[in-house]
Amino acid sequence: MAEDAGASGSNNDGGGIKEQDRLLPIANVGRIMKQILPQNAKISKEAKETMQECVSEFISFVTSEASDKCKKERRKTVNGDDICWALATLGFDDYAAPLKRYLYKYRELEGDKAAANQEQHKDIC
């Protein structure tokens, strides 16, 4: 008997949600796998499919944890910090630190864009 381990894609929603929508594209997944393997390595199609399933499960797993935190803190929106926190909590400490740096860099750049937008609005109003 299969336990619903959070892979909610298998629950039929009356055909509204396609099977493929719950997985990341196999081509993209395969490309990333190749990046880490030696030149002469080969990857079976089934291995790529398994990896697709694992990544979706990973996303669900981490998102659930982040979402629970938001609920406890009465916040409606899951943000990047929540994801980093969830990763660290679930044992992915090696990911959390570089991702935080990545996130802050992204926010910095977004801040520049927002400031530029404000300048534009000043001219229009």
Added chain:
Amino acid sequence: MRQAGSYSGILISGKTGPHLLPLARIKKIMKKSGDGVKMISGESPIVFSKACEMFIKELTQRSWMVTMQGKRRTLNKEDVASAVMATDLFDFLLNLVSEMDTSKSS
């Protein structure tokens, strides 16, 4: 006058930048994670895109070690299953791989 920063293109666009995974799809998967997930900030899929990259690389590396132990050059799904079973961090995947692994040969 608004100028698009060259770096903003690299970070946001899926083509040239470090985003190897489609953000919209990541967002869809996040939304289906549970009942409570309603709103997701714009930066979340971007963080996940990198996180998934790291995850795929780690699981692939570990799987490949099993492949090499078997003196093979083709990474197959049993290698992935073995890597999951050998790594505590990937316990959340145990149900998933045991469901897929119907014919186990020792």
